[in-house]
Amino acid sequence: MSARWKLTLSYAGVVVVSGIGLLAAVAFYLLRYVPDVNIPNDLDLFVPNRSDLIRAFIPAAVAMMLVLLAIGLGGGWIIAGRMLAPLDRIGRAARLAAQGSLSHRVALEGPRDEFRDLADVFDSMLEQLEAHVAEQQRFAANASHELRTPLAISQTMLEVARNDPGRDVDALIDRLHEVNTRAIELTEALLMLSRAERRSFTREPIDLSLLAEESAETLLPLAERRGVTIDVGGDTANVLGSPALLQQLITNLVHNAIVHNRPVDGTVVVRTHTLPHAVALVVENTGDVLPAHLVATLAEPFQRGADRTRSDDHGGVGLGLAIVQRIAQAHEGSLVLTARQGGGLNVTVWLPHPFPGPLA
Known part of the structure; x- marks a missing residue:
């Protein structure tokens, strides 16, 4: 059962229970003063007693309860829909975010209440996520570029050395050592950066x-x-x-x-x-x-x-x-x-x- 139906039934239940309570109060406080015997009168008119009133009152009460039930269901459905509309907008934004669209915002209008505060917090979270993802993508692209550079240099030097019969092996080794050292330093720096971001350390x-x-x-x-x-x-x-x-x-x-x-x-x-x-x-x-x-x-x-x-x-x-x-x-x-x-x-x-x- 959806939240809207739960709220609708809750509203209808409150209306029906309130109606039953009101009709019970009327019956209790009024009918108890009417005797349950034939009431004679000088005008030879029919004067209903308690049983007569109860027989007349019950169908009207049942009809009124059905009307109240219909009003409770219809009104509750409308009110629940309006109350849950902000949550529907937040849910759509969450589904779009799950699909990778972090630029969408709820942008809930109206007076500031609990739903407006929730929507604003959700928008703020999306902004932070969008900025974080953009930063991570930029960082990954830069890291890939920086790591690719020493590897490409090493590959080029090896290809040149292989095609050069008179190559200087010692110079090649020194240069490869320098390039490899830079790649190791970059890798260690990336690991240090990742460790700091994870906060995986003991204080x-x-x-x-x-x-x-x-x-x-x-x-x-x-x-x-x-x-x-x-x-x-x-x-x-x-x-x-x-x-x-x-x-x-x-x-x-x-x-x-x-x-x-x-x-x-x-x-x-x-x-x-x-x-x-x-x-x-x-x-x-x-x-x-x-x-x-x-x-x-x-x-x-x-x-x-x-x-x-x-x-x-x-x-x-x-x-x-x-x-x-x-x-x-x-x-x-x-x-x-x-x-x-x-x-x-x-x-x-x-x-x-x-x-x-x-x-x-």
């Missing part, structure tokens, strides 16, 4: 300031080769999260700040701050002046920015800041990118405080 207390010092120490040889100075400092910044993922987050930020810096005399400043309700990690580097529209896209997958080229010490695959953003979001945090005055980038990662306290 434990960790101090971001210690992770920052460890990342700076690990990347110090790279910074020295590029003439970049790293300055690490700040407060003890305790958070709850995955040490491996947070270590990757800081390492990506510091590595990004080193390789996209000035050719000489560059600086990277890493600071941790503890606020009453949040913990902040700030990584700031010198470099070229970045326009606002470019900064807004740096966290998108496979975006390398202007004049960002691969060198021997920069194994970038365009996923560094994208991974940072996903890791921050997996820890209920956020990533804020701001262009520095005079050139360079300011990156701030906000993470929730494990034990929020009162505002200072």
Whole structure:
């Protein structure tokens, strides 16, 4: 039985029961005052007693109950249809979404009520799904392209080497090793990105300031080769999260700040701050002046920015800041990118405080 029929029968049942109650009240409160004996009178007229009234009342009551039943069924069917119309629209939108059409919206009109709120929430869900699917499709296309490139390069080098009798085997091996290393780095970055998005990790207390010092120490040889100075400092910044993922987050930020810096005399400043309700990690580097529209896209997958080229010490695959953003979001945090005055980038990662306290 459909919901409309259930509501219709419910409405009809309420009407019929109410009618029975009303007729019973009339019969009880009126007929009890009429005696069930012959009532004599001086005008020699017929005066009905209780039995006579009951015999006359029952057919009329049955007829009225049938009328009330018809009214309840007809009115209930109409009212139920109007009440369920918004659910029908939401159901059609859900079926279209199941078929892959995420652009359809319910767009329910009328005053704000429970059905309007449900339709608005459903539309909001469809918008988020559409944006998420579009992002995943774009990401899959970019990932396929990025993975195809080193494989195509390897195939081309092998074909050229096979057709070249005087090929330099050592140079070929070195080049294939470099291309294969890039493919492995890209695959590992994709796996890291997927792990952060799934949030499949165990949370434990960790101090971001210690992770920052460890990342700076690990990347110090790279910074020295590029003439970049790293300055690490700040407060003890305790958070709850995955040490491996947070270590990757800081390492990506510091590595990004080193390789996209000035050719000489560059600086990277890493600071941790503890606020009453949040913990902040700030990584700031010198470099070229970045326009606002470019900064807004740096966290998108496979975006390398202007004049960002691969060198021997920069194994970038365009996923560094994208991974940072996903890791921050997996820890209920956020990533804020701001262009520095005079050139360079300011990156701030906000993470929730494990034990929020009162505002200072």
